[in-house]
């Protein structure tokens with residue numbers, strides 16, 4: 590089956606006064622059809638850079654130095670800006686942390702939900718009906734009446750549900766959700782995640798879900814990609830990565846989290862030390878400076894190794910463990 594999103598060897602740099610900042614290096618990941626893939630990593634690991642490269646809304650000083658971003662078999666990096674505009678919001682939709690970014694404050698929710706359907710050949714009444722149905726699906730009570738209200742008249746959780754409804758309205762193949770529930774309280778977060786999972790199943794789309802919240806990733810995602818300082822350091826099924834983490838960084842994240850993934854920790858646990866300077870990267874393994882298992886081999890950059898089928902990590906210890 591063809592992957593919805595297939596990123597291979599993606600490297601993105603920013604031009605800065607200090608020199609080239611290598612925000613992403615040789616990043617590869619696949620979002621299979623009808624799967625939810627989570628990306629986890631601490632601030633600065635390159636999550637936003639990755640999203641901006643996929644949807645091609647990059648900062649002016651950003652440059653794709655290498656790699657391919659294939660969307661349903663087609664290279665997105667070769668598409669024109671106009672073609673990308675046509676894709677965003679239809680085949681690829683997005684939900685961000687702050688739904689106010691998505692909503693227009695001066696238009697009613699109904700008007701905005703009808704506007705997104707401008708491509709569909711439906712009557713006004715049909716569009717309104719679809720908007721109502723979608724609001725009901727994401728769990729907005731009394732949706733018909735609420736279509737006439739403005740975004741500020743809704744609570745934060747309701748606004749985020751509306752943002753999800755709007756993003757799914759076009760029945761995208763891929764939904765990119767960037768910390769969509771981070772600003773909400775835990776109970777709301779669980780409700781929204783459950784609803785998102787159900788809707789994903791109904792619509793049959795794939796989701797790339799970015800979160801700092803290990804518990805949410807564990808609950809929602811099929812697969813997880815762990816990023817560190819611009820590299821994918823571990824990837825595999827949620828089960829493999831969370832139950833038998835292969836990279837010392839992933840292990841540190843899970844060990845630092847007292848209740849492991851069951852605790853509702855908002856932020857990633859803190860690991861002593863900081864990420865390396867991406868302008869002057871050290872040679873060898875990027876995590877070496879903070880790694881409790883650092884050894885001589887780490888002076889050489891580890892290539893991804895398979896810990897088990899479908900579960901890879903970039904750490905020299907994996908080979909050693911397999912040999913042992």
Ligand SMILES: Nc1ncnc2c1ncn2[C@@H]1O[C@H](COP(=O)(O)OP(=O)(O)OP(=O)(O)O)[C@@H](O)[C@H]1O
Nearest residue numbers: 603605610612631632633634635636637638648867
């Ligand atoms: N326009 C830019 N110019 C220069 N450096 C940038 C720019 N945008 C991001 N960076 C740098 O690139 C690196 C990756 O940043 P990015 O925002 O992608 O990380 P992130 O994982 O999304 O972090 P956060 O969770 O804090 O948003 C960081 O070192 C950041 O300072």
